[in-house]
Amino acid sequence: MLSKKTKYGLKALTFIARSGSDTPVQVGEIAREEQIPQKFLESILLSLRKTGILGSKKGKHGGYYLRKDPSEVFMTEVMRVLEGPIAMVPCVSLNFYEKCDDCPDEDRCSVNKLMIQVRDSTLEVFKNTTLKDLSDR
Amino acid sequence: MLSKKTKYGLKALTFIARSGSDTPVQVGEIAREEQIPQKFLESILLSLRKTGILGSKKGKHGGYYLRKDPSEVFMTEVMRVLEGPIAMVPCVSLNFYEKCDDCPDEDRCSVNKLMIQVRDSTLEVFKNTTLKDLSDR
DNA sequence: GCAATTCCTACTAAATCGATAGGATTAATA
DNA sequence: TATTAATCCTATCGATTTAGTAGGAATTGC
Known part of the structure; x- marks a missing residue:
């Protein structure tokens, strides 16, 4: 949410x-x-x-x-400030990485792999959307 | 999270x-x-x-x-059961749609537009991942 | 009948969310 | 210089959600 x-x-x-x-x-x-x-x-x-x-x-x-032109304000930045990490689990977060305490082996974790994909696809949207896009429509 | x-x-x-x-x-x-x-x-x-x-x-x-072969258990289904709606706001949810009480005009809402994109890209990942993919690696 | 298992309901401690309250600080202006 | 209007800062609070725990009922295999 x-x-x-x-x-x-x-x-x-x-x-x-x-x-x-x-x-x-x-x-x-x-x-x-x-x-x-x-x-x-x-x-x-x-x-x-x-x-x-x-x-x-x-x-x-x-x-x-x-402080910048709307076309230079990227959603990656805005969302990280407002909502926090973009990743759904700390162990796949690029900016707020933390090891899962309960997960012994990250490389073999099925959740990890799935969440990396979700992170990347979400990131792709945020990287390609600026405040200008939001305010234009 | x-x-x-x-x-x-x-x-x-x-x-x-x-x-x-x-x-x-x-x-x-x-x-x-x-x-x-x-x-x-x-x-x-x-x-x-x-x-x-x-x-x-x-x-x-x-x-x-x-009850099904792992290759037929899609993450869309699993995630909806476990985590709830895939959309980050009810007003862009396909399966759990609800109008925002505070938002008079959905079509002109910048948040709405952005969240539709996020929903679609996340959905794309879940639609293309099955339990077989998770258990294989 | 006994043991092992799922099933069901209720409760709870802790954290987070969505505010609200009250005032300190700063700047324009009359 | 006093007044007014704005941001800035800290603290608090009620409601909700999360992450469990507790206790036992129902079912099945032996």
Whole structure:
């Protein structure tokens, strides 16, 4: 299941990308338009800022803005920030690898092999989709 | 994240497929060999039986067996039983469709579009992988 | 009848999710 | 400089899900 955090995050990013203008977009506006609880959205945008996808301006007339062109914001990056590892098991994760405690031999593990395939096919989608693709349609 | 239930279930199915023989395989044996809590595994195999993937024999010398040849047990079926919907959001699920309450227009939803792609690519993997593939390697 | 097995129901501890609350900090502007 | 409006930060909380555990009923082979 996709978490609400990710769902809200993607919608917010799309909203910001669509706004186009240079002036930052405020949390309140996004929350209102996209029907997202404002306080929850605040924390989501904050994490997107901390990882460098968004920039922010504080104080009056502040808000959030994209730090790159939407066509350069890849879903691999966004999904890892919002949803965490793309792999379904840590032992096939490229960025968050961890050995399974219960699995003695990774090379002979049937789950491992299957999940590598799932990871690769999902990755392929995320690598080929940018925020521009999301906001265009 | 893949649930332990699914992981254990896949390992157990692989174990049964590898055993090859006609005599049913006992929960205790699988639990011991694959390091899975026995009582937990019982409930997992039970759900696989109820959906027709496994058959069982009760009483002494009882156990579980495959109802089809491993090459006919597709991961689509197994994953749906163990892990639930393959789609990451209900609004793109083929078998468990539900409209998003918070999303007024599905056709204009950027999340929707992205998740359809992820669903299709994952489905492609599961459609082309059978229990035979898992147990062969 | 006894032993070994699946089957069934109920319970529980821990983790995660989806928020909410309250205020500190910063910046524009009157 | 005071006010206002925004982001930033920390803490808390209820509900749900996960990963089991417990205990025994039902069934079968010997």
